[in-house]
Amino acid sequence: MLGDDISPEQLQFGEQLTQRGLQLEQAMAEVQNGLAVLEQQELVKMAKAKAKKAAMTAAKQKAAAQNQRFAKKHKIPPKMKKAPPKKKGIPKYKDPQSVIKKLPIAKAGASVDMLGLAQGGGGGSGAG
CATH class of the missing domain: 1.20.5 (Single alpha-helices involved in coiled-coils or other helix-helix interfaces)
Structure with missing residues (x-):
């Protein structure tokens, strides 16, 4: 066994x-x-x-x-469902020179007068 x-x-x-x-x-x-x-x-x-x-x-x-x-x-006219997209770009400053400093063109030596922003106008036609 x-x-x-x-x-x-x-x-x-x-x-x-x-x-x-x-x-x-x-x-x-x-x-x-x-x-x-x-x-x-x-x-x-x-x-x-x-x-x-x-x-x-x-x-x-x-x-x-x-x-x-x-x-x-109540016959309310239809509204846009979403708010319009925010405009991208440079924020509006009171001093145009502060805007110019932020632009890449400013580094190339452009001035306020050359860009046509001294009067608060839109885009300038000056060359940098």
């Missing part, structure tokens, strides 16, 4: 290994459960965020529809 040549120490060691294996399996199962819970929480978070976004969109659409009905009822 096989059981005859196994010493008690070997038998005890085998039992310990079996116990450790079972503990490992249990720990792995707990980790898997923990991961599943975390994944579920993440899914719930995402679902809540989507629901919130959908609710906000619905509220905006409802408000827009109400505004439209009100405007139609």
